[in-house]
Amino acid sequence: MDVALVGCGRISRKHCEALEKVEGAKLVAVCDLIPDKAESTGRQWGVPWYTSYGTMLSELHPDVVNVCTESGNHAGVAIDVMKRFGCNVIVEKPIALRLSDADAMVATAREAGVRLFTVKQNRFNAPIQMLKRALDEGRFGRVLMITSRVRWHRAQDYYDQAPWRGTWAQDGGCISNQAIHHVDMMQWLGGPVASVYAASRRFLHRMEAEDAAVATWQFASGALGAFEATTCANPRDLEASITVLGKEGEVEIAGFAVNQVRTWAFVDERPEDKQVQDASYIPDSVYGFGHEALFRSVLQSLATGQPNMLEGDEGRKALELVSAMYESIEMGMPVELGTPYPHSRLGGPHVD
Template sequence: MINIGLLGCGRIAKRHADLLGNGQIAGARLCAVCDIVPERADAYGTQFKVPSFHQIDEFLNHRDIDVVAVLTPSGMHPQHAIAAAQAGKHVIVEKPMALRLDDADAMIHACDDAGVKLFVVKQNRFNVPVRKLREALDAGRFGKLILGTVRVRWCRDQAYYDQDAWRGTWQFDGGVLTNQASHHVDLLEWMMGDVDSVHARSMVALAHIEAEDTAIATLKFRNGALGIIEATTAARPADLEGSISVLGERGAVEIAGFSVNKIRTWQFSEPTVEDEEIIHRYSVNPPNVYGFGHQAYYEHVVSCIRDGSAAIVDGLVGRKSLELISAMYESIETGKEVSLRFHPKRCRLGEVTNGRTHG
């Protein structure tokens, strides 16, 4: 049995705790929780009958823990992931793995030096429709790729941002590109290939936060295809969609719903017998915004730890989407098209500020 401890008991922790604490992951169980807000940690500890800690040092010294799931604010991921690695624990880190590329590199090196695995949570890669799309790409069914698009049209009102002081800040969170859209950015790059350059714009439309709640970007991929990223938390009064579409010379697929889990379009010039089943079977929206992917993700983690296989999204893969997000912020600040690979100069992610500004 692989024992997993949760570091951070905020909003996303419920999804992790429900799976691990209720026996839904074969071969893994929840063994401890930690949060600097005592009542948060204690509530999970009581609910799932596991020890709760309020200090990271005491938590990491708990002998039962094999893996630490880092669920703290994004700007704190590096220090917490590195501390867990140095304590000899495998590391699972929620998206984004870090806010600065240098910090992502430090996390990768720390895990390598300690001989532990680093897993970055990209659960949407495990959604069955997404996997079917990837299989179609690998089989060459699209031919030449033309255009890839992701849309994140979600509703996050001021009450959401006011839940915690770190939300929407440059130092600990970033905006919609870094937080809500980071999964979709990862999927777009995974499907369409390496990005050559990006040009982006953003604004603070409705939320009273430092970073953006609305952004758009155009991309040029190295294979010649183009891409579009549209992301906002200013959809009102409710979530609309989280989608990806891929268009090629011989096919078009769009996966929508609100968590990239519902096939809206699946058409190819050369249909197969399986196509009709795919369309009917995977056209159902999941019950919540997190979709079905976390369970398959944790099963993958367990398998990797047990047999020593490579993670689908390790530190290097997690860094790749962070680099693209950083390039978008660099473009927003400079007003110019930014080429990948690059070193951030004006990207504000991780920047220490005096607090929130008003949109």
């Protein structure tokens, strides 16, 4: 399938590298509003480059468009691509900054007869896949607590690279940018969330949004969740981990990209448990290696028509949790899921 990429920023390299390794995927063009970015990316990967995605899509008619623009522009670009050009879309995280925009994206895909997917590559990490399988098989018994810690390093120059970074209108802070993958994994593993109670600070960086946050979650199942995120770790990335504690088992996946099995113990030991360490790996960055498996999964779903665990509705689930935490931060009180979040600052002044 022919794939075109819109947005040649920091994450675009990971998309291009992964697509090159996926059989049946062909990167046919790239686009960015900044000519130098578009040209350098196009030359690096040996494909045509554009500064107008409308021109690119009109000329090439790709099967899939990967949207890697600023987060605040995900919705506008994705909706236009699906509605005007009839292309399937893979949109980077977060799916959007406003729930109303995410809903419009899902509705547009349905009306246009195309597919919308969101990037949650950590779901494909081998240790996370094993953890999910253990949960589905009931090995934990009653799940008691799920904890996620994202302790990463971002120097000021990271935020200074582009004027939109760390802004409420286009990005948000460590919750919506860096830790949204871990928000997604907590709800994917633990199921629906009833309420959240969050607090945040801006400790070290010159930016609008937060660089540190904590939250407690109440899962609908009765389990408790503990969430921690920051970009204030110094001098380097410290960890990105997730822990599940149950009545009959305990698992901790650690490393700086949920890539290392640190603890794997169950009351009902199985022979295959001795091989769990084989699932650990050393990634080249906090992005891990999940993009390749993600693209392979999406292209297979497009070829067969089968459902996929990364459909647009899945992206909305993580965004709602992020919105609820931002609402709680502004209100200073617990917030129930499924209610409006009018005080959330993510995406700029708005009422969803």
